[in-house]
Amino acid sequence: MMKRKGALEGLRVLDLTRVLAGPFCTMMFADMGAEIIKIEQAGTGDDTRQMGPFKNGESAYFMNLNRNKKGVTLNLKNPKGKAIFLDLVKQSDVVIENFRPGTMEKLGLGYEDLKKVNPAIVYAAISGFGHTGRYSQRPGYDIISQAMSGLMSTTGWPGGEPTRTGTAMGDVLGGLSCAIGILAAVFNKIQTGEGQKVDVALVDSAVASLEIINMIYLVEGRIPQRIGNRYESTYPYDSFRGSDGSLVIGAGNDKLWVSLCKVMGKPELAEDPRYLHVPDRVARHEELKAIVEEWSTKLTVDEIYEKVNNAGIPCAPIYNIEQVVHDPHIAGDREMFVEMDHPTAGKLKVTGSHIKLSGTPSGVRTPSPTLGQHNGDVLGELLGLTGEDLKALSEEGAI
Amino acid sequence: MMKRKGALEGLRVLDLTRVLAGPFCTMMFADMGAEIIKIEQAGTGDDTRQMGPFKNGESAYFMNLNRNKKGVTLNLKNPKGKAIFLDLVKQSDVVIENFRPGTMEKLGLGYEDLKKVNPAIVYAAISGFGHTGRYSQRPGYDIISQAMSGLMSTTGWPGGEPTRTGTAMGDVLGGLSCAIGILAAVFNKIQTGEGQKVDVALVDSAVASLEIINMIYLVEGRIPQRIGNRYESTYPYDSFRGSDGSLVIGAGNDKLWVSLCKVMGKPELAEDPRYLHVPDRVARHEELKAIVEEWSTKLTVDEIYEKVNNAGIPCAPIYNIEQVVHDPHIAGDREMFVEMDHPTAGKLKVTGSHIKLSGTPSGVRTPSPTLGQHNGDVLGELLGLTGEDLKALSEEGAI
Numbered sequence: 001m002m003k004r005k006g007a008l009e010g011l012r013v014l015d016l017t018r019v020l021a022g023p024f025c026t027m028m029f030a031d032m033g034a035e036i037i038k039i040e041q042a043g044t045g046d047d048t049r050q051m052g053p054f055k056n057g058e059s060a061y062f063m064n065l066n067r068n069k070k071g072v073t074l075n076l077k078n079p080k081g082k083a084i085f086l087d088l089v090k091q092s093d094v095v096i097e098n099f100r101p102g103t104m105e106k107l108g109l110g111y112e113d114l115k116k117v118n119p120a121i122v123y124a125a126i127s128g129f130g131h132t133g134r135y136s137q138r139p140g141y142d143i144i145s146q147a148m149s150g151l152m153s154t155t156g157w158p159g160g161e162p163t164r165t166g167t168a169m170g171d172v173l174g175g176l177s178c179a180i181g182i183l184a185a186v187f188n189k190i191q192t193g194e195g196q197k198v199d200v201a202l203v204d205s206a207v208a209s210l211e212i213i214n215m216i217y218l219v220e221g222r223i224p225q226r227i228g229n230r231y232e233s234t235y236p237y238d239s240f241r242g243s244d245g246s247l248v249i250g251a252g253n254d255k256l257w258v259s260l261c262k263v264m265g266k267p268e269l270a271e272d273p274r275y276l277h278v279p280d281r282v283a284r285h286e287e288l289k290a291i292v293e294e295w296s297t298k299l300t301v302d303e304i305y306e307k308v309n310n311a312g313i314p315c316a317p318i319y320n321i322e323q324v325v326h327d328p329h330i331a332g333d334r335e336m337f338v339e340m341d342h343p344t345a346g347k348l349k350v351t352g353s354h355i356k357l358s359g360t361p362s363g364v365r366t367p368s369p370t371l372g373q374h375n376g377d378v379l380g381e382l383l384g385l386t387g388e389d390l391k392a393l394s395e396e397g398a399i
Numbered sequence: 400m401m402k403r404k405g406a407l408e409g410l411r412v413l414d415l416t417r418v419l420a421g422p423f424c425t426m427m428f429a430d431m432g433a434e435i436i437k438i439e440q441a442g443t444g445d446d447t448r449q450m451g452p453f454k455n456g457e458s459a460y461f462m463n464l465n466r467n468k469k470g471v472t473l474n475l476k477n478p479k480g481k482a483i484f485l486d487l488v489k490q491s492d493v494v495i496e497n498f499r500p501g502t503m504e505k506l507g508l509g510y511e512d513l514k515k516v517n518p519a520i521v522y523a524a525i526s527g528f529g530h531t532g533r534y535s536q537r538p539g540y541d542i543i544s545q546a547m548s549g550l551m552s553t554t555g556w557p558g559g560e561p562t563r564t565g566t567a568m569g570d571v572l573g574g575l576s577c578a579i580g581i582l583a584a585v586f587n588k589i590q591t592g593e594g595q596k597v598d599v600a601l602v603d604s605a606v607a608s609l610e611i612i613n614m615i616y617l618v619e620g621r622i623p624q625r626i627g628n629r630y631e632s633t634y635p636y637d638s639f640r641g642s643d644g645s646l647v648i649g650a651g652n653d654k655l656w657v658s659l660c661k662v663m664g665k666p667e668l669a670e671d672p673r674y675l676h677v678p679d680r681v682a683r684h685e686e687l688k689a690i691v692e693e694w695s696t697k698l699t700v701d702e703i704y705e706k707v708n709n710a711g712i713p714c715a716p717i718y719n720i721e722q723v724v725h726d727p728h729i730a731g732d733r734e735m736f737v738e739m740d741h742p743t744a745g746k747l748k749v750t751g752s753h754i755k756l757s758g759t760p761s762g763v764r765t766p767s768p769t770l771g772q773h774n775g776d777v778l779g780e781l782l783g784l785t786g787e788d789l790k791a792l793s794e795e796g797a798i
Contacts, residue, residue: 007587007595024610032583051632053618060618061611111757130755133732139649139713143628143636147647147715150723152628152638154565155554161638162645162717164628165564166553172608176575181754183582184431188406188759190589196406196758207723207735208753209571211423212460217720218736218748219452219459224720229542229551229563233450237542239551239560246561248546250538314538316546318561321616321623324549324606333532336606337617349617351610354603355580356529358510359595360587 006033007360011186013094014039014085015069018046020142020168021126021202022098023065024175025182030068031353031362037088037378038066038369042073042081042399045371058345063368067340067350071369072378073399076107080398085109087383090118093189094182098126101136111197121195122185126178130201140202145170149206154213156226163226173205230289235281236260239318240292242301249292250314254278259311264295325349342367375399405432406759410585412493413438413484414468417445419541419567420525420601421497422464423574424581429467430752430761436487436777437465437768441472441480441798444770457744462767466739466749470768471777472798475506479797484508486782489517492588493581497525500535510596520594521584525577529600539601544569548605553612555625562625572604629688634680635659638717639691641700648691649713656680658710663694724748741766774798 011034015026023038023046030036040046048062055063075081086109089095095114097104104110104125111123125131128140138144146152146164156163181198189195207214213224216232224232229239234252251260254277261270269291275281281288296304301317308315319327330336338352345367353362379385379399393399410433414425422437422445429435439445447461454462474480485508488494494513496503503509503524510522524530527539537543545551545563555562580597588594606613612623615631629637633651650659653676660669668690674680680687695703700716707714718726729735737751744766752761778784778798792798 004587004591007583009587010590011586020611028579053615055618060614064610064614129728130733132755133728135728135732138708141636141649141651141713143630143647143649144713144715147638147717148723148726148729150718150720151565152647152717153719156562156565157559160556160559161628163555163562164638164647165568166550166555166623166625167609167612169564169568169608172610173571173575176572176579177754180427180575180578180582181756183579183586184406184754185756185758187410187582187585187589188403188408188756190586191409192403194758196756199755199757200753201733201755203729204733204735204753204755207729208750209568210566210720210723211463211571211750212419213566213720214724214736214750215459215463216452217724219454224565226565229560231542237540239546239563248542248551248563250540250542252540309537314540314543316543318546318551319549320552321549321609321612324547324609325613325616327547329528329532329534330547330602330606333534334529334600334603336603337613351607351613354599354607355576355583356531356598356600356603357580357584357587357595358598359584359593 004033004360006031006362007357008032008034011035011094012092013037013096014088014092016095016097017126018098019048020065021171021174022096024172025126025179026069026096027065027067028179028353028355031364032355032357033360036069037072038069039072039074040371042075042397055345055348058342060348063340063342063345063348064350066368067364068366069369070374070378071372072375073372075398076109078396078398080393080396082107082109084379084383084398086117089114089121091382092121093186094122094124096124096182100139101125101127101131115195119195120189120193122182122189122198123195124178124182124198126174126200126202128202130204131199142168142170142202145202145206148203150210151206154210154224154226157228158226160226170202170206173209174200174202177205230285234278235285236288236292238289240289240296242296242299242304245301245318247301247305247315247317249308256313257281259313260308263307263311263313264292338364340364340367372399403432403759405430405761406756407431407433410434410493411491412436412495413487413491415494415496416525417497418447419464420570420573421495423571424525424578425468425495426464426466427578427752427754430763431754431756432759435468436471437468438471438473439770441474441796454744454747457741459747462739462741462744462747463749465767466763467765468768469773469777470771471774472771474797475508477795477797479792479795481506481508483778483782483797485516488513488520490781491520492585493521493523495523495577495581499538500524500526500530514594518594519588519592521581521588521597522594523577523581523597525573525599525601527601529603530598541567541569541601544601544605547602549609549612550605553609553623553625556627557625559625569601569605572608573599573601576604629684633677634684635687635691637688639688639695641695641698641703644700644717646700646704646714646716648707653677655712658712659707662706662710662712663691737763739763739766771798
């Protein structure tokens with residue numbers, strides 16, 4: 001059997017996305033062997049090329065999200081640039097963009113236009129509020145989606161402010177969701193020969209992440225609040241303080257509660273009728289937090305972890321990023337940080353692929369492209385353009 | 400052209416998953432028309448059948464995540480139950496489970512076993528720490544993945560505690576990521592005829608969500624901290640108080656900053672050299688927050704929103720779940736809450752599909768199954784079992 005570059009070898013994607021949500025989506029595809037032709041605005045390129053953190057003047061933000069991709073420049077407002085794009089569409093499986101809805105239509109490159117030159121094209125769009133509906137023209141940064149989905153309203157502490165999750169989670173959820181939509185549409189295209197449009201909104205994606213929280217309101221009419229680190233459904237399932245930091249313990253059922261009482265040297269608590277079953281313990285979560293912390297604050301996090309983990313109770317340290325990057329399981333066994341060698345930046349570590357495939361492993365094979373690095377390769381190979389053609393196109397600002 | 404049930408019509412999935420991460424993954428597939436055969440433990444079923452919130456005694460947690468699926472019971476420890484499972488594997492595309500790693504191997508149903516009866520099977524597993532590596536046997540609830548990935552360490556407020564995101568985000572990220580891995584493996588199988596194992600860990604998935612945050616440490620050696628609602632890369636991009644609540648404003652670049660100064664009636668600030676460029680404003684974020692709030696706290700959230708939005712500056716109210724559920728764009732135009740009619744619970748709203756496909760729309764077509772509801776349909780149609788066979792199997796505890 002022939003060795004494949006990855007599960008998605010043979011899938012060609014024209015990638016017009018910038019910044020985070022779109023490039024995160026196509027990064028996963030690139031890691032899995034798809035051919036990602038990243039098309040950047042001639043002259044300037046993806047905004048994140050100017051965004052930190054930097055290594056030797058190169059943006060690590062850009063380098064991480066754009067590894068394994070080919071880089072081509074095109075000016076879609078130039079008639080020849082546009083013609084080249086349409087010629088590429090004829091030979092591709094997927095087009096993806098994350099412009100403000102309507103931008104591609106204004107260029108004459110909306111889904112209805114592209115469908116005419118390639119009816120099988122899968123056209124994917126990521127936007128703040130989606131391509132339909134009354135808010136579709138509103139700009140939709142990550143923080144907007146975290147605010148309007150209800151995610152911020154349920155993150156944080158009683159009496160405290162609504163809290164943004166400490167990563168661009170709306171963008172990440174949008175990128176993951178769009179990847180699913182594209183691959184489903186590709187499956188459908190293989191069966192039927194027909195393409196379609198995939199429309200993913202950051203706000204919708206964040207709303208979908210609140211599955212159970214939404215159901216509490218939809219069924220009970222109760223508005224879920226900020227409840228710190230505990231969980232609506234069971235207790236003790238929360239963070240607890242030690243003498244030198246905190247850790248999380250998930251004693252989620254009655255059996256684990258009994259075990260925890262023994263670990264704390266308070267076996268009598270296990271028989272206390274006030275705390276016997278899950279609903280009792282959820283109702284008395286404040287008392288129980290005080291009881292557990294009366295014990296835990298006398299010990300270091302390492303000591304607590306050892307005792308609780310040895311008793312078979314789920315628990316974990318609360319790592320900072322440095323601890324994650326040096327953890328022997330996460331960084332070592334699971335290879336979640338891998339080295340990349342970039343011509344300007346040199347060697348640096350980037351976040352590895354989290355989707356582990358046994359037969360066609362994902363990987364970081366090539367560094368992110370410099371601006372227009374593969375103009376010759378891609379436009380030569382797919383469209384037969386010569387060096388002279390490229391020179392002329394460049395001079396008139398088409399590439 | 401024949402009308403298809405969805406993009407994934409023709410994909411048959413044997414679904415052994417329980418609780419959240421796995422069922423969320425197969426719910427998306429079911430919404431897109433895949434045939435999901437949910438296999439539950441005979442007698443008890445998915446744990447979430449007993450978890451709230453409830454409507455007419457039926458779990459809304461379960462009903463939401465398991466709509467559009469067929470329900471079959473099997474006792475995999477019973478030799479006949481196991482034989483039936485293997486017969487189903489021969490006729491399926493995908494098997495998915497989220498047991499503790501090793502559980503399927505102990506039953507003689509690990510990937511290596513299933514591959515023998517169907518070399519093209521895609522075997523997907525979701526677990527806390529993955530199927531390889533030194534922590535693979537540790538139990539991995541959502542809170543464990545939020546703690547060990549670094550996500551909690553970067554969520555929350557300066558001087559405050561590490562904070563859990565207010566939904567089971569590790570489970571959601573794991574479910575989304577596994578869906579991508581499965582669909583990529585199915586694409587590969589269509590090209591090559593070969594199956595493989597997809598191994599997704601909640602911890603890895605949460606680590607991957609921290610893309611840019613990880614790069615700050617990997618490149619600069621600086622450990623990202625909890626910084627409330629602001630963003631590392633630009634300012635003002637944060638929440639701001641009004642007289643009756645808060646809202647978020649994302650004046651992410653120099654042009655938007657100038658616009659915001661005008662909106663606040665302080666055009667002179669736009670020329671103040673202390674705040675001219677993005678890095679200046681990030682460095683002086685505390686001063687700027689005070690300046691913006693000096694203006695914003697005199698107005699209601701609605702008044703601030705109208706002024707800022709009319710100036711073309713991205714901004715949004717911080718919705719609670721009730722506001723999300725009643726928003727005319729999210730709930731109305733984007734159909735993010737849809738009605739389902741369940742035989743016991745009656746009509747209830749569930750979270751709709753956030754992946755919008757133009758040609759093969761996703762949808763909620765059938766309610767979640769009662770325990771073993773489709774034993775006759777599935778085992779009859781696929782394996783030719785008769786009513787008498789089923790009765791005998793039920794009596795000996797195999798189904």
